[in-house]
Amino acid sequence: MTPPTFFQRAPLVPAVLLFAGGILFQQLFNLPFTVTGIGLIVSTVLLWTSKREVFTRVLVVALLMGGMARIGFSGLIQGEKAAVFGTLHNERVELIGEVAEVRIFEQSVRILLSIRNGAIHVYFDNHPGFSVGDKVTLSGQFQELKRPRNPGVFDYRSYYHRRDIWGSLYDPEVTKFEASSSWNMNIFFSRSREVVSDLFRDIIGGNAGALMSALIVGLREEIPNVIRQDFADTGVIHVLAVSGLHVGYVLIIILALVKIVRLPYRWQKWAVIFCLVLYALLTGGKPSVWRATLMASFYLLAKIVQRDGNLWNIIACTALVLLIINPYYIFDLGFQLSFAAVISIVFFYGYLEQSLPQRFRPSLIENDLLKGVSGLLLVSLSAQVGTLPFIWGFFGRIPIMGIFANVLIVPLVGVVVSIGFALLFFGWVPVVGVAFGQAAWFISKIIFLIANLFAKIPFSSIELGTPEPIQLLQYGAVVITVVMLMRKKLWHKAALAGMVATNLFVWSWALERKVVDIIFMDVGQGDGAVVRISTDEGTRTILIDAGPLAFKKDAGEKVVVPVLKHLGTRKIDLLIMSHPHADHIGGASAVMDAFSVNEVWDTFTSYESSLYGRIVSQIDERGITYRRSGAGFSINHFSPVHFTVLHPDSAWAMTKRNVNNASVVVKMTYGETSFLFVGDLEREGDKEILAYSHMLDVDVLKVGHHGSITSSTQPLIEAVTPNIAVVSVGEKNKFKHPSSEVIDRLKRSDAKILRTDVEGAIWLKTNGRHIWRHSWR
Numbered sequence: 001m002t003p004p005t006f007f008q009r010a011p012l013v014p015a016v017l018l019f020a021g022g023i024l025f026q027q028l029f030n031l032p033f034t035v036t037g038i039g040l041i042v043s044t045v046l047l048w049t050s051k052r053e054v055f056t057r058v059l060v061v062a063l064l065m066g067g068m069a070r071i072g073f074s075g076l077i078q079g080e081k082a083a084v085f086g087t088l089h090n091e092r093v094e095l096i097g098e099v100a101e102v103r104i105f106e107q108s109v110r111i112l113l114s115i116r117n118g119a120i121h122v123y124f125d126n127h128p129g130f131s132v133g134d135k136v137t138l139s140g141q142f143q144e145l146k147r148p149r150n151p152g153v154f155d156y157r158s159y160y161h162r163r164d165i166w167g168s169l170y171d172p173e174v175t176k177f178e179a180s181s182s183w184n185m186n187i188f189f190s191r192s193r194e195v196v197s198d199l200f201r202d203i204i205g206g207n208a209g210a211l212m213s214a215l216i217v218g219l220r221e222e223i224p225n226v227i228r229q230d231f232a233d234t235g236v237i238h239v240l241a242v243s244g245l246h247v248g249y250v251l252i253i254i255l256a257l258v259k260i261v262r263l264p265y266r267w268q269k270w271a272v273i274f275c276l277v278l279y280a281l282l283t284g285g286k287p288s289v290w291r292a293t294l295m296a297s298f299y300l301l302a303k304i305v306q307r308d309g310n311l312w313n314i315i316a317c318t319a320l321v322l323l324i325i326n327p328y329y330i331f332d333l334g335f336q337l338s339f340a341a342v343i344s345i346v347f348f349y350g351y352l353e354q355s356l357p358q359r360f361r362p363s364l365i366e367n368d369l370l371k372g373v374s375g376l377l378l379v380s381l382s383a384q385v386g387t388l389p390f391i392w393g394f395f396g397r398i399p400i401m402g403i404f405a406n407v408l409i410v411p412l413v414g415v416v417v418s419i420g421f422a423l424l425f426f427g428w429v430p431v432v433g434v435a436f437g438q439a440a441w442f443i444s445k446i447i448f449l450i451a452n453l454f455a456k457i458p459f460s461s462i463e464l465g466t467p468e469p470i471q472l473l474q475y476g477a478v479v480i481t482v483v484m485l486m487r488k489k490l491w492h493k494a495a496l497a498g499m500v501a502t503n504l505f506v507w508s509w510a511l512e513r514k515v516v517d518i519i520f521m522d523v524g525q526g527d528g529a530v531v532r533i534s535t536d537e538g539t540r541t542i543l544i545d546a547g548p549l550a551f552k553k554d555a556g557e558k559v560v561v562p563v564l565k566h567l568g569t570r571k572i573d574l575l576i577m578s579h580p581h582a583d584h585i586g587g588a589s590a591v592m593d594a595f596s597v598n599e600v601w602d603t604f605t606s607y608e609s610s611l612y613g614r615i616v617s618q619i620d621e622r623g624i625t626y627r628r629s630g631a632g633f634s635i636n637h638f639s640p641v642h643f644t645v646l647h648p649d650s651a652w653a654m655t656k657r658n659v660n661n662a663s664v665v666v667k668m669t670y671g672e673t674s675f676l677f678v679g680d681l682e683r684e685g686d687k688e689i690l691a692y693s694h695m696l697d698v699d700v701l702k703v704g705h706h707g708s709i710t711s712s713t714q715p716l717i718e719a720v721t722p723n724i725a726v727v728s729v730g731e732k733n734k735f736k737h738p739s740s741e742v743i744d745r746l747k748r749s750d751a752k753i754l755r756t757d758v759e760g761a762i763w764l765k766t767n768g769r770h771i772w773r774h775s776w777r
Helices: 003-009 012-029 033-049 052-086 156-161 185-203 206-217 225-234 244-261 265-282 287-304 311-325 327-331 333-355 368-395 402-426 430-456 469-485 488-510 555-566 588-594 610-621 650-654 683-695 714-720 740-748
Strands: 092-104 109-115 118-124 135-141 165-170 173-178 397-399 461-463 516-520 528-535 538-546 574-576 599-602 625-628 634-638 641-647 665-670 673-677 700-702 724-727 752-755 762-766 771-773
Touching: 003 012, 012 052, 012 311, 012 327, 033 052, 052 165, 052 311, 052 327, 092 118, 092 185, 135 165, 156 165, 185 206, 185 265, 185 402, 185 430, 206 402, 206 430, 225 402, 225 430, 244 265, 244 287, 244 333, 244 402, 265 287, 287 311, 287 333, 311 327, 311 333, 327 333, 333 368, 368 397, 368 402, 368 469, 402 430, 469 488, 528 555, 538 555, 538 588, 555 588, 574 588, 588 610, 610 625, 641 683, 665 683, 683 714, 714 740, 740 752
Parallel strands: 118 165, 538 574, 574 599, 599 625, 673 700, 700 724, 724 752
Antiparallel strands: 092 109, 092 135, 109 118, 135 173, 397 461, 516 528, 516 762, 528 538, 634 641, 641 665, 665 673, 762 771
């Protein structure tokens, strides 16, 4: 079918593509709302007055302007709210609102408080006794939602802003409380979710009960992180979020029930639509749920009016309705995955089946078990083709075993969902309720076991890091080529697609610049920097310090490992521990657990601590090359980048009680550019390295000891003369780093000062001639 013919049969497809294109264009260029609004009005008027021959062109413009105006209007409102709430950051406020949601976590309780201009999250250590619908007055310090502090970290600020949530309060004072005495839809569905969750918790219990709550009503907070990680590694994390899969099972159950009741044909369809809408509201109305609900409803409406619903029109109409209601849905991962999966299944399933030899086609297999398994395998493969770019882009990984794990887990999930609905109707019957509960517990345990076994398989998922746009284009070109090769009559077109794919790979490799990335991560009050070097043997990764380890916070686990995975790191070629203080090596253990490490450099010191001892023992147990590096040591096997150690002298360092002054000082040189990493060097150490004054003139200085008054002495600054000075320091730290005196010294040297407490991670790039800052947000 040619594109013009396809669009004639499914005219809503180009309509939603144009509307979505307008949303993306406006988000990229951010035109004033007056421009987009006037453009929409003018194009709409022209639609009514234009002649037939230009009607299509005007309609194209109107749809584009519609998308631009819709998100422009939402952006205008969001901007005003962001400005209002931004002025309240760190201010003590008194807020009056209504409890819209109560979520219980392992160590806290989160309340969603609906206030006049939006909503905020309120956190309590213990349950405050609130219920949905209660009216409360709270007094506390308002915290604005923060932007992501490091590359690869989920952007909760944008995520919650799109949901009209603007900040948080932590353990505020409750100055007024009024229990709810009214009734509304939100109260009804929220309390219904709580009742259903309590039922599953009582009858099934444990992790199986938590799984049932997640599958039926979308409450998955009680599922342990270990189990979630198994599902993520296996590529079946989608089953834990109520989505089209669950709505499909619910649809099957409802269709069976209405047939038992023997309603008239049209009343059956209306009853199904009504029940689906109720279920969507019960689960919280996520985009993926509404997608499936609306698609099923539109299909049933077509049957009611005795029309054949075009599946592509139904998909497009659903997307258009959702984007008109909330244009920010287009940036929601659930929305993206939901539509990508259904479009991919609709497009690829039939195509792939027809390309298979007849004896392997699911529709022609006589054995029911083999037919079901092969059909599920083909559905899973079809869905993976479309969703893989989004999974890769969001999680930085490709789940290899997901295709096979879905074949086993998805049917079992269907059984669990069926048992869950049976419990809702018959859970009150003592013997029957217990029997269903035990069955759900047993099947849930099987699901957990399968997910865990698949997660343990080597390379169950491949960590590739966040893809570049060219990599997504390469993936698309390869998919198109393979699909065309499956049909003999398309081989001539496949040859052209193959050449395009080949050129994308060859030219991206040929034009790749030898750029070195230096990322000073925001690890809080500590140090942690990543250096990524493109060499002829591949990309090399050097980690200089690994952030702090403090009570309940391991920067290695929370910051360093996620950043490295975001970059697609598979191993650490060199880990440099500048000195054995916890704010520099605290995250090293988590890093070594997550990645293989080839070599570790350490300083010369007699310093002892339990943390340092554990890390050294871990290095020894893993057989990692361990070296104490002193002044004069240099390496060039990371060519074209050269590393030279300027400090410490081994004998000198062993006599120092202040281990900061024994910090490993490393100079990194690439072409005409150079960087100096000085750890926590203080006055005495500064004086020692001035012996290498002829080597200290560099472009970028990692400022010593987080900008402490005891570091970065005037003679050192004069010898280094940095163009850029990076201060790795924690926001609102108790030491009040950096010192204003050190900042003044750096300013007098004309250095550009970059601080992680102010700006988050600092990402620099160099090609050996120039250094520039990379915008990673």
